[in-house]
Amino acid sequence: MAKSASDPQSHAGHSAPVGAALKVYPAPKELEREPLVLNNRSLGWITDAIAGICEKPMPKWWWPAFIISFGVMVMMFSMIAYEVSTGIGVWGLNQPANWAWDITNFVFWIGIGHAGTLISAVLFLLRQKWRTSINRSAEAMTLFAVACAGIFPVFHVGRVWFALLPGYLIPAPNANGIWPQFRSPLLWDVFAVSTYGTVSLLFWFTGLIPDLATLRDRATSKVRKFFYGLFALGWTGSNRNWSNYEKAYLILAGLSTPLVLSVHSIVSFDFAVSVVPGWHTTIFPPYFVAGAIFSGFGMVLTLLIPMRTLFKLEDVITVRHVELMCKVILATGSIVGYAYGMEFFIAWYGGSPYELYAFKNRAFGPYWWSYWSMITCNVISPHLFWFKWCRSTMWFVWLISIVVNIGMWFERFVIIVTSLHRDYLPGSWGYFTPSWVDILTFVGSFGLFMTLFLLFIRFLPAIAISEVKGVTPQADPHHPLGGAKDHH
């Protein structure tokens, strides 16, 4: 070791580029990373492109889309009114499948709502700059999905007014001094989902403030100016504003990150704390979280791929963004696949005949079609994203994103229904079939989701304007285009 230890040549027979000075080779052309905003768009262009969506009249397709969504939503509320006025018997629940369609839909929508906080908080903490083009829509999607999810547990009690009385879901004793069952994960769900919804709303709103101020400053009518100004909370864009904003955003990101894990972990506890074969398995919490992120990203792609085309936002939501989301789907789909495999393996390994039967019944019993739909959609289809063509062909990605969501709905259906419909006594076995009310209520929840999303893109900036500007070359003081130059 005669030479200095800092000299790479002293370490190896390999020839290091330069002894004393560090030589840095630029990335070869084929491995250069695509910029996050294409065509060297200026900051002004970004503002015009995004703010313009909610300033100009909506394109022609918007009204038919809104009317159809609204109609479907009305159908859902009609079904709910019918269910409440008639009784829970209008659903297809039976013995032994006394928990089926409603809880499947609840878990499905909560899962969809997962990607928003992941993109906002976790990717923010991990300094993943690509999140900036998609986080706003994903956060909005989270809120709408949580709203859709909330409908099912609230209305599955039948006499819904009881759900809101003390002693049922509200954590306070009723007239007889009876408290809700605090040892039940169903009550934990109330806390977890409401906390998640609240923090997600706060996070979404905090991120909106600078953009609302932009819309306020650009508003041409008094009504718009008033409302955007009201919610912009007097934002001036001063250093002090930005400093407080950045701190608040970071703190909310830190608070939200455990929520990403907690919400779906607690949803998984709804099943895993029991002793029902097929439900009681220790891998459920991370497996549910991975599945939720998987389906959440699926829905983000389902919404953003048409949006980027319809609003001509291809320079902001680029193919690189889509590819990266495909990779997240691939990663989380693989984790879900590992969990499916591990469940089956341990059912065999553990030696419990009931556990093994539950899994054999899933794959080869009366609901085999749902199990294999789940496997095809969740385990097989994401692996197409290993191929660049599959990741970068928009219609194909959109198709797979829908397949992913179909698969994740089936996953919840498989877990819930196949574990319940055949229990220990063959004499009490049954078969669940959804009623028309079940089906139309679920279809109607998509109407609610799409109505809210269409209103969101009508009135609020669907992409975080200030955050996208922050990842352009102009925002980098070391970049030739950066610094205090005239790019506005």
Add this chain to the structure above:
Amino acid sequence: MNHAFLILKRWMALLACAGILSFAGSRIEAADEAAKTPAAETAATTAATPAAGDAGHAAANVPGHGHGGEAKHVSFAEQFGYSYLTAYMFCLSLCMGSLFLVIVHHLFDAGWSASIRRVTEQLSSLLFPWMLVLLIPILVLQKQIYPWLSLDPAQDHSLAVKVVLFNPTAFNLFLIALVGSWGAIAHSFRRWSLAQDKDGKVEWTRKSRVLAAAGIFYFAFSLTLGCFYLMKSLQHQFFSTMYGVYYFAGSVWTTLATVYVLIMVLSRPGMPLEKVVFKRQQQDVGVLFFAFTVFYAYIHFSQYFLIWNAAMPEETFWYVRREYGSWKWVGFTILFGHFFIPFLLMLNQDIKRKLFLMFPMAAWAWLMHYVDMTFNVMPVLHPEGLHVSILDPLLWFGMTGFLAVMFWRNFNSAAPYPLRDPRFAEAVTHHEIPAAGGAASHH
């Protein structure tokens, strides 16, 4: 370098002595066993014949099962085997955690970690030949270590159902194949990385990505099987779908603590990584170390909570034994030492570059992971409570010391960082490389 080899030789000699002693011990133990009447054992395993659903109760009578509580005579071979297995699982954690970091670096096409990748490449390369060589004593002492190897599958339902995997032939072949294949994967990454140092071809990066893509699946399933064989099978009746993830989470946590210390030391003035590792890498490894503190706690809590809440004897027996006597305090030590202390300490982001706190934290992480491995392994041998043998520190220091020497030898045999990795520029310029790709600014 001569000095390093001298140390290596001494450790080899020490291990050889330990091996001879263990072999001798095993012969004595075998003679002891032959002299005993196996009536009690037979009765216990007969009771374990499954009435379906009763497996848990019956299994409480099987060796390695039940509440424990009574101290039994422990031979030298048994103590050596268990102490050795604990140390081995610790070292395997470091190697597999490093292999995981190499795989995800390629899989995520990461930039920031390019300048520290050689450290993890060299750590994971210890899998072959050294971890494979170090596996030999476990294979030699397998009957002393694993109670299920002495059971008749026909008399034990939980063994009979998985006899395809749990038989001596499969056990030996799979373990050798697993450790050997991990080593082959690790060496492929290292070899291609070194080849790229010479010619700078992108082809090596592409090959690594393809291997990482296939490797991550193989890694997940094979690590699960490996830790089932090596550690979980000590109580073969126990089953938990989370167990593989649990070992993985602890392994990556310990590895990140190790990598943190290594890059901090190696980036000091005059050291090989001085010019290529910056605050960014140091901070990011610290952040990952913190993140895995939480991830491990999440995983272990989920496993414990779901087993405790369901309270099925088929599962609870594993934790019941670990809550008996002083094992309860070991469990509390893991709860506070593996999670609360590091979590609270590293919550502040500035802490992650304060060496006077982080170095002790990393040492503490090593200790806690060793305690965690002990918590998994030792209650089978010492159900009455924690028992520290002189062999525990001796073998742990021996194995880690030997691997440290091997690591340092490997590290010095090649360039200390990937000289011509296509993402190297990103790592050393904090993503601030000018568009033209010229000389970079360092901060």
